[in-house]
Amino acid sequence: MTEDGKGQTGVFVAAAVATLVIVAIFSFFSGPDAAQRNITEAPIPASHSGRIEEESFFLYFAQRDGRFLTSEERTVSTTKDPWQLSQKIIAALIDGPERGSARTLPATTRLRALYITDPKVAVVDFSREIREEPMGAASELLTVYSVVNSLAVNIPEIDAVRILIEGERAETLAGHIDISEPLAPDMLMVR
Incomplete structure (x- = not known):
């Protein structure tokens, strides 16, 4: 295989991996359990000092x-x-x-x-x-x-x-x- 062939294969593999990662992230946040995950989030952190x-x-x-x-x-x-x-x-x-x-x-x-x-x-x-x-x-x-x-x-x-x-x-x-x-x-x- 030529240098060009190896380079194109590497680009193709990197693009495929990036696509799989994006699909996995999208599925996690929009899947059937997304609404339930939203309910069980930790409380929103306060934007203040800890002063009482x-x-x-x-x-x-x-x-x-x-x-x-x-x-x-x-x-x-x-x-x-x-x-x-x-x-x-x-x-x-x-x-x-x-x-x-x-x-x-x-x-x-x-x-x-x-x-x-x-x-x-x-x-x-x-x-x-x-x-x-x-x-x-x-x-x-x-x-x-x-x-x-x-x-x-x-x-x-x-x-x-x-x-x-x-x-x-x-x-x-x-x-x-x-x-x-x-x-x-x-x-x-x-x-």
Whole structure:
């Protein structure tokens, strides 16, 4: 074989290997499990120093008459990490209101996991106890948007929230409000 023949064969082999690598990468990111991999990503790293600061945020609980949400300001010490602040917000929602509002999550609810994925979706996985108390359409709506508004309004890295129950996607919490897709905040529910 001539020098030209060896050179062309080398170019052909290199092109074939490069094509296989590109196909493998594309298959990994667009295959049937791509959506699930996106949900289980690590939290988005914070772009800040590790310095602890006082951070104010608003939680959304139900008004006593159960028709709208109302805000309650809280302050916590945090490193301004969006994942850490998200966990503190959900823990505070589970703990319930401090100023006369009504709770939106049963006190026995546990946060199983919380992720912030790209593009700016918080995935919040609750224990089955979130369904523990009977809910009509209005109380289910307040429960869902208590979580969605409390996260998306306070944390710039979150534009929408997906709610899971026991690690699984659910159609609804109690048969009324569709939670099968990520939800954006709805400030028309706040008075």
